[in-house]
Amino acid sequence: MPVTYIQAINRAMHEEMERDENVMLLGEDVGILGGAFKASEGLLDRFGSERVVDTPISESLIIGAGVGLAIQGMRPVLEMQFVDFITCGFDQIVSMAATLRYRHGGQTSCPIVVRGPCGAGVHGGLYHSQNPEAWFFHVPGLKVVAPATAYDAKGLLKAAIRDDDPVIYLEHKFLYRRIKEEIPEGDYVVPIGKAALRKEGRDVTVITYGSPVHAVMKAARDMASEIDIEVIDLRTLLPFDWETIRKSVRKTGKALIIHEARLTGGIGGEIAARIAEELFEHLDGPVMRLASRDTHNAFAGPMEEYIIPNQEKVTEAIRKIAAY
Amino acid sequence: MTEQKERELYFWLRLIREFEDRISTLDKQGKIQGGVYSGKGQEAVVVGVCHELRPDDWIFPLHRDLGAFLVKGADPKRLMAQVFGRRDGFSKGKDSFLHGGDFSRCIFGATSMLGSTLPVAVGTAYKFKIRREDRVAIAFFGEGASSRGDVHEAMNFAGIYKLPVVFLCENNFYAYSTPNELQFAVEDVADRAVGYGFKGDVCSGNDLHSVMKAARKAIDRARAGEGPTYLECKTYRYHGHSEHDRATYRSEEELITWESRDPIERWEVYLEKRKYDIAAIRDEVGATVKKIVDDAVAFAEASPVPEGPEAMEDLYATPITEG
Numbered sequence: 001m002p003v004t005y006i007q008a009i010n011r012a013m014h015e016e017m018e019r020d021e022n023v024m025l026l027g028e029d030v031g032i033l034g035g036a037f038k039a040s041e042g043l044l045d046r047f048g049s050e051r052v053v054d055t056p057i058s059e060s061l062i063i064g065a066g067v068g069l070a071i072q073g074m075r076p077v078l079e080m081q082f083v084d085f086i087t088c089g090f091d092q093i094v095s096m097a098a099t100l101r102y103r104h105g106g107q108t109s110c111p112i113v114v115r116g117p118c119g120a121g122v123h124g125g126l127y128h129s130q131n132p133e134a135w136f137f138h139v140p141g142l143k144v145v146a147p148a149t150a151y152d153a154k155g156l157l158k159a160a161i162r163d164d165d166p167v168i169y170l171e172h173k174f175l176y177r178r179i180k181e182e183i184p185e186g187d188y189v190v191p192i193g194k195a196a197l198r199k200e201g202r203d204v205t206v207i208t209y210g211s212p213v214h215a216v217m218k219a220a221r222d223m224a225s226e227i228d229i230e231v232i233d234l235r236t237l238l239p240f241d242w243e244t245i246r247k248s249v250r251k252t253g254k255a256l257i258i259h260e261a262r263l264t265g266g267i268g269g270e271i272a273a274r275i276a277e278e279l280f281e282h283l284d285g286p287v288m289r290l291a292s293r294d295t296h297n298a299f300a301g302p303m304e305e306y307i308i309p310n311q312e313k314v315t316e317a318i319r320k321i322a323a324y
Numbered sequence: 325m326t327e328q329k330e331r332e333l334y335f336w337l338r339l340i341r342e343f344e345d346r347i348s349t350l351d352k353q354g355k356i357q358g359g360v361y362s363g364k365g366q367e368a369v370v371v372g373v374c375h376e377l378r379p380d381d382w383i384f385p386l387h388r389d390l391g392a393f394l395v396k397g398a399d400p401k402r403l404m405a406q407v408f409g410r411r412d413g414f415s416k417g418k419d420s421f422l423h424g425g426d427f428s429r430c431i432f433g434a435t436s437m438l439g440s441t442l443p444v445a446v447g448t449a450y451k452f453k454i455r456r457e458d459r460v461a462i463a464f465f466g467e468g469a470s471s472r473g474d475v476h477e478a479m480n481f482a483g484i485y486k487l488p489v490v491f492l493c494e495n496n497f498y499a500y501s502t503p504n505e506l507q508f509a510v511e512d513v514a515d516r517a518v519g520y521g522f523k524g525d526v527c528s529g530n531d532l533h534s535v536m537k538a539a540r541k542a543i544d545r546a547r548a549g550e551g552p553t554y555l556e557c558k559t560y561r562y563h564g565h566s567e568h569d570r571a572t573y574r575s576e577e578e579l580i581t582w583e584s585r586d587p588i589e590r591w592e593v594y595l596e597k598r599k600y601d602i603a604a605i606r607d608e609v610g611a612t613v614k615k616i617v618d619d620a621v622a623f624a625e626a627s628p629v630p631e632g633p634e635a636m637e638d639l640y641a642t643p644i645t646e647g
Binding site for chain 1: 413414415416418419423424425426427428432433435436437440442443444445446447448449450451452454461473474477478480481484637638639640641642
């Protein structure tokens with residue numbers, strides 16, 4: 001039976017908590033309510049309140065306590081009700097968790113997963129629409145993943161839970177119930193650090209992740225008669241899969257990076273720089289980027305559309321780079 | 325209390341002071357780099373608390389709690405190597421002493437964001453509780469850190485779940501230069517415990533008897549499943565915030581007043597009243613701790629300075645592979 005993206009997340013947590021009694025979940029309204037979006041539905045009934053913890057509104061506590069649990073052998077999943085709220089726990093991620101192993105000279109690891117709904121397109125406004133990956137992309141010691149499909153949502157969450165390092169898991173709320181697909185029953189993982197080649201093509205490489213993957217795939221189908229697009233879904237942002245990017249851009253000679261996070265200081269800039277540095281002689285045009293405009297996530301419909309890289313802008317950006 | 329325990333406590337007080345004094349001297353001589361945050365004057369707090377602990381209890385010390393490392397069993401040699409930033413330190417040179425814990429002794433290394441260890445201590449205490457482990461967590465912090473949001477979030481959570489944790493506040497009257505009356509509008513920060521639904525207690529942090537009595541009560545309460553305690557120990561640091569701080573914001577008279585309440589001299593008075601030969605004990609313990617610290621310095625000086633590329637190690641438990 002097909003499952004939605006959010007059901008895949010729910011299944012991953014069920015299966016991992018079943019598999020390993022050290023896996024637990026802490027967050028706001030994750031227990032009795034089953035999560036604001038129902039990501040943790042059924043977990044409290046199945047695993048009890050010691051392992052599924054309804055916390056007060058205390059993001060710093062949620063993440064800090066997660067570190068305290070992790071050093072005692074637990075594998076906590078820490079939910080940010082909206083990932084925008086991660087700013088309230090920023091220090092615990094960046095100063096506490098990310099440096100834990102380093103400042104202890106390798107004596108310990110920090111197996112925590114911080115997950116929560118990110119992304120725009122649902123009229124969330126300033127504080128329910130953000131894409132915070134670039135803030136964490138800059139921090140050594142962290143891993144950052146962002147699934148675009150139900151299959152990856154499950155497999156990446158399982159991989160994140162089993163990983164011994166702190167992983168930021170960004171689930172795009174626009175995809176929660178819009179994506180529905182058949183996924184395998186039972187256990188599988190999607191390895192951290194490996195991109196997915198969603199479509200092979202000869203003309204242009206589009207490197208993307210999260211929600212825009214679907215707009216890019218639609219563009220690839222719609223434009224198939226004019227441009228042969230290769231689509232890379234990064235899946236893991238830190239560390240990103242350079243080998244897959246390298247191979248593809250050497251072949252197509254054109255690279256377009258698309259993300260919903262803001263343009264300036266975004267991940268696209270880093271990937272573009274790497275391509276420019278290492279693949280300069282293979283390029284047939286400038287490395288290009290399409291991202292959200294450099295403003296806040298405005299609420300009113302036309303403003304939100306103006307800001308984010310929607311279908312129309314994706315198509316236009318692909319045409320532009322293909323023309324070189 | 326047995327004579328053996330009384331002497332042991334004296335040994336710890338003296339070892340910490342010797343260690344602290346030596347670090348200050350090494351700092352003045354330019355032999356060590358980075359921040360040195362002397363806990364001189366506050367020894368009775370860490371001794372009184374840590375001496376009551378078992379090996380598998382966890383402590384979360386802050387930057388002025390070097391003594392807690394020693395009493396909890398950290399090797400003085402490795403601790404000195406940590407201060408020196410050498411490869412044999414707990415951080416292998418990646419940071420100085422306050423940031424590298426010793427997990428083999430259940431000692432957690434703090435960050436510089438004061439109070440940020442309290443949520444971590446609370447998470448550890450939560451695990452002790454749900455796994456029915458007879459262990460406690462001690463979260464050290466200063467009255468300065470008590471103003472941080474992390475402290476509130478941690479205490480609130482610990483109160484809800486009656487966690488086996490002691491919040492050990494060393495109130496030394498200054499957050500760097502800022503006096504208490506500019507930090508909070510209460511006399512005792514431990515009064516805040518009421519708002520979290522657990523006990524608050526205040527003791528003289530310069531009186532070892534007083535600290536031990538209060539610590540024992542708080543630790544017993546935690547072990548018995550009766551929840552956390554906000555234990556505030558009033559004390560004083562003789563030095564500035566760090567060694568480069570001349571502490572001109574406080575009066576000489578104030579410093580002398582507190583020096584006259586010195587925790588080690590107080591314990592010596594006690595030992596003397598117990599009719600021990602204090603002169604002999606003082607010399608004997610003095611020689612012992614000097615030797616330990618001499619050996620620690622020799623070890624640290626001989627420990628290799630890390631190579632530059634070692635800065636790239638220990639970032640990840642599962643290393644990331646680059647294409």
